[in-house]
Amino acid sequence: MPASSTRTRRQGALTDVFFLILRRMRFPLLLLVGIYAVCTIGLSLIPGVDAQGNPTEPMDMFTAFYVVSFTGTTIGLGEIPEAYSTAQRLWMLGTIYATVIGWYYSLVSILALLQENSFQNAVRQSRGVRKIYSIREPFYIVVGAGETGTLVCHGLDRLNLRFVVIERDDERLARLRLEEFHQDPPLIAADASQPQVLANAGLLAPHCRGVMALTDDDEKNQAIAVTTRLLAPRVAVLARIRNQETETHVGVFGGDLVVNPFERFARQLTAAITTPERYRLRETLVGLKGEPMPEPRQPPRGKWIMCGFGRFGHAMVEELRGSGIEVSVIDIAHYDEGGVDVRGSGIDSESLLAAGVKEADGLVAGNASDTKNLAIAVTARDLNPDIFIVTRQNQTANAPLFDAFTDDLSMVPSHIVAQEFLARITTPLLGQYLKRISQYSEKECKLLCDRLARYGRGRIPELWDVVLRHHGAEAVCEVLAQGRTVTVEHLLTDPTSRGWRSEAVVLMIRRGAKTIDRPGPEFELKTGDRLLVAGSVRGRIDVEVVLRNPNALCYVQTGQEGTGGALWRRISQARRRRNG
Template sequence: MPASSTRQRRQGALTDVFYLILRRMRFPLLLLIGIYAVCTLGLSLIPGVDAQGGPADPMGMFNAFYVVSFTGTTIGLGEIPQAYSTAQRMWMLGTIYATVIGWSYSLVNILALLQEDAFQNALRQARGTRKIYSIREPFYIVVGAGETGMLVCHGLDRLHLRFVVIERDEDRLARLRLEEFHQDPPLIAADASQPQVLSNAGLVSPHCRGVMALTDDDEKNQAVAVTTRLLAPRVAVLARIRNRDAETHIGVFGGDLVVNPFQRFARQLASAITAPERYRLRETLIGLEGESMPEPHQPPRGKWIMCGFGRFGHAVVDELRGAGIDVTVIDVAHYDEGGVDVRGSGIDSESLLAAGVKEADGIVAGNASDTKNLAIAVTARDLNPGIFVVTRQNQTANAPLFDTFTDDLCMVPSHIVAQEFLARITTPLLGQYLRRISQYSEKECKLLCDRLARYGRGRIPELWDVVLRRNGAEAVCAVLKQGGPVTVGQLLTDPSSRGWRSEAVVLMARRGNRTIDRPGPEHELALGDRLLIAGSDRGRRDVESVLRNPNALSYVQTGQEGNGGALWRWASRLAGR
């Protein structure tokens, strides 16, 4: 986006403020101008007196304007340039009262204007727009400050990425202001489905990298995605959609990433049953750095019970039955619509027994009420202690209750969306790689997952993209330009001890339209290659050292120390500790 458009956007926000001032103060300003004009004209025409009391010429237009100006603001500099005549003093009395009334009326209107919500909003918007367009680093626009939006904001802040929040609910914004961030984010109280609001939030700024639509309304999220695609086609769009029809429409029109948390979890549950190691690997890759590694889950393959047949229940039943699993559905609200086997809530033991809970291997409590889901889980566990329990947690505030119950698998929609979005933001290649792991065997997934767990010391390891270009990979690019080879094995060699491998692995290499999964040590790199790498914090420092430091690259390739010599190796060892 050209710089002129950015300036126009900032000027447009200030224009709104000036427009409100001029519209609200139009009559008071005209009244003051009229008072000053009449008073000045009359005073300039009235004859004066000289020192002896004889008649004298009027004081003139300039002197009259001067006298009226200080009279209207101070009332007390005396009779200048000479004593007034009686007529002049009479006119000055009228001038005093007229200007006082005019200024009083204007000040009352100014105070009323300052208290108007429309003016306050315009002023906040102007200040916010000026602050947003002064950001000179990549930032993201988060639409919606609910539970998912809050998680995304904290994730972005932990990654030291700037963001702007748009939220219509003032209470949510008030809670967000109490959160601790490295830098206070600009907050906009407005409806993001309006194109002007997104523009004021920095959509057309050259530093805007993405828009995340996380409101509770699918239509608003869709409107945000469509607006972004039309006004800023280069900006990535990430939207949370719960309705399948809206998801398909937004995906075709403008969604770079559309996440339906219900559909996503249903697929993950089916994957956990049919391919648990692949499920664990996926959870590791999209997890937030520093969190505990996902525990291995082995949901049974036998008979399952689904409590609740709303959008979430439909998604789970479709995926499980598609995987060849027998599912019995319990529900009251959707019983007459078909597809429900037992009429009941699942809270009572009668409906669970009618669904065969004692013979069932697993149960999903998937209602919109957390207390109802917990009640179903407790009842089912009492009737069948060995049953595999999957719960749906709608509110993060209820986490202590779910932790106390200790279910086998918990579905938290806000976490699913936040993890997915943050993973895609930090590593753009991850989306392509996640689609490819469906081809991996369970053994391959387990080996890779165990390796990543070692690198992360039991926690989610770092995941990052590398592009072999001059900025960020200077040493490697210099060798490649000279025709020299650089291999994946050399890139992953410890630059402080050539006999050791760095704690990192290249998951995928992308060259043009060609993709290579887990390239081997002998794979030669080329200029412009994009690599998806996972590893520990030390492993990342080692890889970046080889990419950027000619001495490090020379050492891992030949074993010969560059100009840095022993001093460089000593500094490398210190940096690696």
């Protein structure tokens, strides 16, 4: 975005406040100007009198304005430059009362303006716009401060990424102000579906990297996505959508990433049943760095019961039946629409028994009420202690209740969306790679997942993108420019000991429109390649040293030490201690 546009946006925010003041203070200002003009002109026309009582010339215009000015503000400097005539004193009496009334009216108008919500909002908006457009590092716009938005904000904060929050609900903003962040984020109370609001939030700023539409209204999320795509095509759009039709529209008109948490979890549960290792690998890749590695899960493949047939229930039943799994549906609200096998809530044992809970292998409690889902789960567990239970948790505040029940698997829509968004933000290539793992066998997924678990010491490892360009990969680009070869093996060699391999793996390389999946060690890199890499913290440091330090690259390629600076000397000393 050009710097002129950024300046225009900041100046526009100040101009709004300025013109609001002028519009509301127009009459008081005109009144004061009129009073001073009449009083000054009148005083300049009235002749004075000398000590002997003889008439003198009237005051000049400047002196008259000077006298009226101090009279209107102080009323206390006396009769200057000479004693006044009776006519002048009568005129000054009128001047005193007129100017006092004019100033009183103007001050009351100013105080009334300062107390108006519209003026206070304009001032806050002006301050917020100046604060946002002064950010000199990448930041994201989070629209919606509900549970998902709050989780995303905390995730961005953990990643040391700046963000701006737009939320029209003052109560949600008040709760967000109580959250602890490393830096207080700018908060905007407005409707983000209006283009001007997004512009004021920094959409046009050069450091804005993405917009996350997380409101509870699919249409507003769609409007945000379309506005972002039209006003700032370079900015990534991530939208949460619950309606399948809206999801398609957003994907066509501007969504870089559209997440329907219901359909996403339905596919994940089906994958956990049919391909558990692939499911575990996906959970590892989209998980937050430092969290425990997902444990292997194997939900049973037999008969399942679905309690609730809303949007989530429809998605679950469609995915499970599409995989050849038998499903019985319990619901009251949608019973007359078809597709429901048992009319009931699932809370009572009668409806569960009618659905075959005694013989069922799994049950999904998928209503919009957390207490109802827990009641269904407790009843089902009493009737069949061995049944695999999946619960839908709608409110994170109810986590202690779900923890006390100890279900087998919990579906938290806000966590699904937050994890997906944060993973895509930190590693843009991840979305393309996740589509490719569907081609992996269970054995391949297990081997890769175990390898990543070793790198992370039992926790989610580092996952990052590498772009081979002169900024960030100077050493590699210089060697490639000389016509020499750099391979994946060189990149993943420990720069402190050439016989060791770094704790990192290249998952995918993007070269133009071509994608190379899990390249081998002899694969030759080229300038402009984009790499998706996973590994430990130490592995990431090793890879970055090879990318940027010519001496480290020379060592991993030839085994010969360079004569570099302080960094290379420290690396050499570490290598000698390790070998010796």
